[in-house]
Amino acid sequence: KVTVTFDKPIDAATFTAEDARLELTGGKIDAANVQQIDEQAFDVYFPTPEMAGLYNFYVGPSILATNQIPMNQTEDAFNGLSDDVYSGLIFVDLDPVQIPYTQTFTSPDITTLGGWMFHTINESGTRAGGEWRITGDFDPFGEYHLQQTQFADCWSQHDGILALDVNRLANTTDLVLEFDMSRTSNNPRKSDGGSRNMGQLLVGSSATSMVQVGGPEFLLDTEDGIERFGDLNGDGITDLVPQFDDYVHYKFDLDELLAASGTEVNGTIYVNFHRLSFYSTDVTVFDNIRIYDSSETTVAPIVESVTLHDRNVPNSTVIDNIEIQFDMPVQGFELDDLKLERDGQQIAFAPATQLESTDNQHWVIAGLLDSVLLPGEYKLTLDPGSSQIFGNNGGLLDTGFSQAWTDSRIPGDANFDGMFNSRDLVLIFQANEYEDDVSGNSTWSEGDWNGDGDFTTADLVAAFQAGSYVAAVDVVLHKSLFGEMPSHRRFVARNADIDAAIADNDWDKDH
Numbered sequence: 001k002v003t004v005t006f007d008k009p010i011d012a013a014t015f016t017a018e019d020a021r022l023e024l025t026g027g028k029i030d031a032a033n034v035q036q037i038d039e040q041a042f043d044v045y046f047p048t049p050e051m052a053g054l055y056n057f058y059v060g061p062s063i064l065a066t067n068q069i070p071m072n073q074t075e076d077a078f079n080g081l082s083d084d085v086y087s088g089l090i091f092v093d094l095d096p097v098q099i100p101y102t103q104t105f106t107s108p109d110i111t112t113l114g115g116w117m118f119h120t121i122n123e124s125g126t127r128a129g130g131e132w133r134i135t136g137d138f139d140p141f142g143e144y145h146l147q148q149t150q151f152a153d154c155w156s157q158h159d160g161i162l163a164l165d166v167n168r169l170a171n172t173t174d175l176v177l178e179f180d181m182s183r184t185s186n187n188p189r190k191s192d193g194g195s196r197n198m199g200q201l202l203v204g205s206s207a208t209s210m211v212q213v214g215g216p217e218f219l220l221d222t223e224d225g226i227e228r229f230g231d232l233n234g235d236g237i238t239d240l241v242p243q244f245d246d247y248v249h250y251k252f253d254l255d256e257l258l259a260a261s262g263t264e265v266n267g268t269i270y271v272n273f274h275r276l277s278f279y280s281t282d283v284t285v286f287d288n289i290r291i292y293d294s295s296e297t298t299v300a301p302i303v304e305s306v307t308l309h310d311r312n313v314p315n316s317t318v319i320d321n322i323e324i325q326f327d328m329p330v331q332g333f334e335l336d337d338l339k340l341e342r343d344g345q346q347i348a349f350a351p352a353t354q355l356e357s358t359d360n361q362h363w364v365i366a367g368l369l370d371s372v373l374l375p376g377e378y379k380l381t382l383d384p385g386s387s388q389i390f391g392n393n394g395g396l397l398d399t400g401f402s403q404a405w406t407d408s409r410i411p412g413d414a415n416f417d418g419m420f421n422s423r424d425l426v427l428i429f430q431a432n433e434y435e436d437d438v439s440g441n442s443t444w445s446e447g448d449w450n451g452d453g454d455f456t457t458a459d460l461v462a463a464f465q466a467g468s469y470v471a472a473v474d475v476v477l478h479k480s481l482f483g484e485m486p487s488h489r490r491f492v493a494r495n496a497d498i499d500a501a502i503a504d505n506d507w508d509k510d511h
Contacts, residue, residue: 001043001044001045001046002020002043002044002046002057002090003037003041003042003043003044004020004041004042004043004044004059004086005040005041005042006040006041006063006065007040008040008065008066008069009039009040009065009066010039010040010042010063010064010065010066011063011064011065011066011068012036012042014062014063014064015034015036015042015063016034017030017031017032017033017034017044018030018031019031019034019059019060019062019063020034020044020057020058020059021057021058022046022055022056022057022058022090023055023056023058029046029047029055030046031044031045031046032045032046032047033045039066044059055089055090055091055092055119056087056088056089056090056119056121057086057087057088057089057090058085058086058087059085059086060073060084060085060086061073061084061085070084071084071086072084073085073086087121089119089208091207091208092117094114094115094116094117094163095114095115095163096115096163096164096165096268097114097115097162097163097164097165098164098165098168099164099165099166099168099169099175099291099292099293100290100291100292100293100296100299100300101115101162101164101289101290101291101292102289102290102300102302102398102399103288103289103290104287104288104289104302104303104399105134105144105145105146105287106144106399106400107134107144108134108135108136108144109134110132110133110134110146115162115163115164116160116161116162116163117159117161117163117207118132118159118160118161119158119159119161120132120148120150120156120157120158120159121156121157122150122152122154122155122156122157130148130149130150130151130156130158130277131148131149131150131151132146132147132148132158132160133146133147133149134146134147135147135285145285145286145287146160146273146285146286146287147283147284147285147286148160148275148277148283148284148285148286149280149283149284150277150279150280150282151280152280153278153279153280154278155276155277155278156276156277156278157274157275157276158274158275158276158277159272159273159274160272160273160274160275160286161207161270161271161272161273162270162271162272162273162289163207163268163269163270164268164269164270164271164291165267165268166265166266166267166268166269167266167267169265169293170265170266171264171265171266172255172265172293172295173255174255174293174294174295175253175254175255175258175265175291175292175293175294176220176251176252176253176254176290176291176292176293176294177250177251177252177254177257177271177290177291178249178250178251178252178288178289178290178291178327179249179250179273179286179287179288179289179290180247180248180249180250180286180287180288180304181199181240181242181247181248181250181284181285181286182242182245182246182247182248182284182285182287183197183199183241183242183243183244183245183282183283183284183285184244184245184282184283184285185197185244185279185281185282185283196232196277196278196279196282197275197277197278197279197282197284198230198232198233198239198240198241198275198276198277199239199240199241199242199273199274199275199284200212200214200237200239200240200272200274200275200276201213201214201240201252201257201271201272201273201274202261202271202272202274203254203257203258203261203263203269203270203271203272204261204263204269204270204272205263205264205267205268205269205270206270207270207272210261210270210272211260211261211262211263212237212274213257213260213261214229214238214240214252214257215229215238216228216229216238218252218253218256218257218260219250219251219252219253220251220252220253221249221251226242226243226248227241227242227243227248228240228241228242228248228250229241233276239276247285247287247305249304254271254291271291273286288302288304288327290302298393298394298395298396299328299391299393299395300391300395300396300397300398300399301326301327301328301330301389301390301391301395301397302326302327302397302399303324303325303326303327303382303397303399303400303401304325304326304327305323305324305325306322306323306324306325306380306401306403307322307323307324307325308322308403308405309321309322309323311369311416313409313413313416313417313418314417314418314419315408315410315418315419316408316409316410316413316416316418317405317406317407317408317409318369318407318408318409318416319368319372319378319405319407320368320369321364321365321366321367321368322364322365322368322380322403323362323363323364323365324362324363324364324365324382325361325362325363326361326363326391326397327361328361328391328392328393329359329360329361329391329392330360330361330389330390330391330392330397331360331389331390331391331392332387332388332389332390333355333357333360333363333387333389334355334387335349335353335354335355335365337382337383337386337387337389338355338365338380338381338382339380339381339382339383340371340372340378340379340380341378341379341380341381342372342374342376342377342378343376343377344377347371348371349371350367350370350371351370352367352370353365353366353367353368353370353371354366354367365380369443369444370443372407373443373444373448373451374407374409374444374449374450374451375407375408375409375411376406376407377404377406377407378404378405378406378407379402379403379404379405380402380403380404381400381401381402381403382400382401382402383400384396384397384398384399384400387400409444410466410468411449411462411463411466411468412424412449412463412464412466412468412469413468414427414428414444414445414446414447414449415427415445416445419468419470420463420466420468420469420470421469421470427445428445428446428447428455429447431445431446431447431455433446433447433454433455434447434455434456435454435455435456435457436455439453439454440453440454441453441454442454442455447459447460449462449463450462
């Protein structure tokens with residue numbers, strides 16, 4: 001129930017449930033009914049909200065005073081317009097989460113995030129200014145990320161608030177807050193756009209009254225020269241402004257942040273990942289949020305990034321190795337912990353594909369092309385539930401990742417130059433594996449273009465039927481590796497190159 005009081009007597013017949021609503025990231029709640037208290041006061045009843053948070057509460061604008069004057073919340077000369085809606089905030093508290101806390105956003109449903117509340121509003125305070133959502137965009141971290149965006153060019157405030165139960169850790173001095181943050185922009189005036197897209201870290205003992213803190217003096221790791229801070233709005237308080245298009249890691253002394261805001265480590269505390277922005281082209285993304293007591297010996301490692309390395313084949317996407325980076329050295333990480341799929345079906349890693357690391361923190365899946373044999377939709381998944389990966393202080397990995405890509409190589413392109421031509425025929429026949437007696441010994445570059453492990457007639461048929469062969473002169477092949485063929489069947493090829501490619505095979509050439 002929300003009680004609304006007007007400054008003038010109201011025509012009760014014009015104030016109905018259709019004139020009031022609550023809005024929050026994740027949906028809208030319409031009023032159930034309105035009951036009059038007196039000429040100026042009304043009780044507005046809503047269904048119980050399913051999500052905690054700071055709700056935008058709207059009333060109007062079609063409500064009339066008893067003298068039939070339209071509602072004029074903005075007190076301008078134009079009455080009854082959409083801008084004449086009243087807007088306020090309604091706070092629905094939530095259950096705090098326990099520390100240690102790790103959030104890597106493994107589900108696309110933002111309503112499943114326990115301990116979080118979200119709020120966004122624009123400068124006029126009369127309509128929502130944007131949206132918090134969980135998105136699969138913005139590599140390289142995992143499959144999902146927490147994204148904040150807005151709908152129009154206007155100053156907007158965006159609150160992503162996390163409630164933390166610190167009763168168990170009352171008066172500790174070892175709390176740590178870590179997260180990754182990225183800013184992206186499609187604004188051609190990126191330098192100006194950047195000055196209007198800033199993060200702000202707020203903390204406090206109340207979700208509705210927090211203090212902006214956060215600066216280099218609170219960081220626990222700073223020796224990397226990466227841009228993190230700036231006072232972009234000129235208010236004398238440090239903002240979070242990571243360099244564009246890269247995830248930047250922040251590791252704060254949370255005890256010091258709380259002390260700077262006058263907040264005791266007791267009861268429930270709130271951390272607000274706040275954003276102040278102007279342009280609809282600018283986006284801010286958060287990921288890998290962790291809060292823990294560093295004096296406790298077990299901190300779970302997390303995957304910091306998954307990077308696909310393209311072979312840079314023209315006209316194609318061909319991934320030949322994948323880099324996986326953790327936030328700390330890990331033990332127990334093996335290739336069997338990873339699941340590789342093509343077109344929805346799991347495939348095995350080839351013996352030549354290896355998982356390598358020189359420091360146990362930065363890992364590379366090398367020789368991936370021996371496992372990724374064909375074009376298709378690929379996905380690599382690390383499921384922590386089926387692994388025993390632990391950090392250097394004993395904490396077990398509890399969040400994994402899923403990374404997808406499309407392999408668009410051209411059938412027959414054995415040398416990965418972006419086309420199927422006579423050079424590829426030269427290469428595959430020089431490998432001397434055409435229909436040999438060794439089973440499963442051929443790779444893509446040795447003529448296996450259908451993924452069965454061998455170079456046979458079937459591979460040539462598949463490649464030529466794909467219609468991607470490039471050549472300058474037609475030649476009729478009366479007899480070939482395919483056996484006798486009708487004279488009207490033609491393959492487009494360069495005569496001299498094919499002659500060289502099949503010199504050791506019984507082909508008749510028609511020049």
